[in-house]
Amino acid sequence: MALIPSAAILDEATADFPPVQLEMRVPFAPTAIPSGGREHLIYELHLRNFGNRPLAISELEVHDASVNTTLATFKGASLEALIAPIGQGALTVGDGLMLGGGRSCVVFMRLISEGTAPLKLQHRMRSGDEFTTAAVIDVVPRRTLRRLGPPVKGSDWVPTNNAGEDSHHRIGLLAVDGSACIARRYAIDWKRQRSGAWFNGDQTDVRAYHAYGQTVVAVADATVVVALDGFPDNRPRTDASFAPAQELSLHSVGGNVVTLDLGGGLFASYAHLQPGSLEVRVGDRVRRGQALGAIGNTGDSRWPHLHFQVSDGPNLLGSEGVPYVIDAYSELAGDQRMQRRNEMPMRDVRIDFI
Numbered sequence: 001m002a003l004i005p006s007a008a009i010l011d012e013a014t015a016d017f018p019p020v021q022l023e024m025r026v027p028f029a030p031t032a033i034p035s036g037g038r039e040h041l042i043y044e045l046h047l048r049n050f051g052n053r054p055l056a057i058s059e060l061e062v063h064d065a066s067v068n069t070t071l072a073t074f075k076g077a078s079l080e081a082l083i084a085p086i087g088q089g090a091l092t093v094g095d096g097l098m099l100g101g102g103r104s105c106v107v108f109m110r111l112i113s114e115g116t117a118p119l120k121l122q123h124r125m126r127s128g129d130e131f132t133t134a135a136v137i138d139v140v141p142r143r144t145l146r147r148l149g150p151p152v153k154g155s156d157w158v159p160t161n162n163a164g165e166d167s168h169h170r171i172g173l174l175a176v177d178g179s180a181c182i183a184r185r186y187a188i189d190w191k192r193q194r195s196g197a198w199f200n201g202d203q204t205d206v207r208a209y210h211a212y213g214q215t216v217v218a219v220a221d222a223t224v225v226v227a228l229d230g231f232p233d234n235r236p237r238t239d240a241s242f243a244p245a246q247e248l249s250l251h252s253v254g255g256n257v258v259t260l261d262l263g264g265g266l267f268a269s270y271a272h273l274q275p276g277s278l279e280v281r282v283g284d285r286v287r288r289g290q291a292l293g294a295i296g297n298t299g300d301s302r303w304p305h306l307h308f309q310v311s312d313g314p315n316l317l318g319s320e321g322v323p324y325v326i327d328a329y330s331e332l333a334g335d336q337r338m339q340r341r342n343e344m345p346m347r348d349v350r351i352d353f354i
Contacts (some may be wrong), residue, residue: 004190020050020127022099022133030109031140032117033197033323035164036331038119041139042061042185042323044173045107047099047125054098057091058320059084059126062111069133071118072111075126082107084171091113108171112163115171117142146266147342148219149288151308152190152295156210157354160187160305164346168311176318185321186347187309190295198303205299206233213277214295215346216270218260218286225267225314226259229278237302238276252314254307256300260286266322267314271307272298279342329353 012041028104030043049055054081060082074082083105090103112116123134161167169184170298191198192210197231201208231252232245247250254271258280261269274296278287295306313319325342332338332350345351 004247009054012134014196020055020130020132021049022055022125022127022132023048023050024123024125024132026123026134026137028123028185029137029140030121031145031323032113033163033186034142034144034343036343039113039142040117040164040169040346041111041113041121043111044182044196045109045123045134046104049101049105050106052101054092054100056127057097057099057105057125058128061124061126062109062115063122063124065120066118071121079107082109082152082172082314083344084108084173106173122298122336124139125140139236139275144263146220146262146264146322147327148151148262148268148310148324149217150213150326150329150353151216151219151268151270152264152306152351154214155350156317157351157353158193158195158348159188159345159351160191160348161187162346163187163344165348174317176315179253179318181318181320183311183313183315183319183321184309185234186323186344187307187321189307190242190306191303193350204235206236206304208306209278211237211295211298211306212297213274214306215291216258216273216293216295216306216308218288218290218292219268220260220262220288222260222262222268222286224258224282224284224286225261225282226269227282228254228257228280229253229273229275229282231298233297234299234301235298236304242302245298246302250317255294255301256293257316258292259314259316260292261314264308265312266324267312268310269308269314269316271309271316272296272301272305274298289302 030041033040062072086104138234169187172184178353183253197209254275274294311319
């Protein structure tokens, strides 16, 4: 008896072969992060052309896979602004974006929801007249976020280079020990501003900066797993020049560092601390709010500030950055002050800790 192919089989039989050789993957799942009264999804979409010829990358659609609706569409300049090549010459721009044969790039995604973020996402990329549809990915719900205390105390703090900005932290993809990761994905550089200024006096003197020497404190009850001291302060950057006091390496890039094991596979790191200020040693148990050291300008730091991050390992650069929330702070934007509970700062605002 002859078998008659179904319509679905006929469609597959007439489809182009081979299909578009575009790999699309999200290596680190996004989490719904509350900030400023909205929910943010911050993640990376990795693209790789497994073909031998350049491939057009012309339009990206992001869908809420739970209800099959389109959340966002990026094309032209809006798509180009999100993409970074892996290696020189991976991407070319002519009549449109072209991803070279065997080459890769990363789309740095940031989606903002006025309500609750979607539970599932799916991505579709147009290449010429064809779409490549990636696998559905799950969004980690906000309830899973670790709730922490503030890493500093007092008022007039500004969360610079945060995850809501296009900063070097956000795009800091780095291969360490054979694995590419973004340890600083959700890092914040805490600086202090008073009367609209970062410093008062000689800008080449670290002690002129309002953040310098301020105490950093434990964000939770934890165990100290890194307590690195001995690196000197840098002379702050000026319009003329900047050079670190000590040659940078994976060991020295954070300067003087304290890292806490928060439990549950999470680690909180405090970098660029003042030389000689550390008050803890490896193995110490600390309580939330306990002094750990003071803000300095060591390692890869141009101005005195606290680099604070939470990641899934104790290695400052060789781990994946993980989001978290701060349980309480006051946010001043312009003349408007808001009390924030269980959110992550993602705006250029002044923050007071209470």
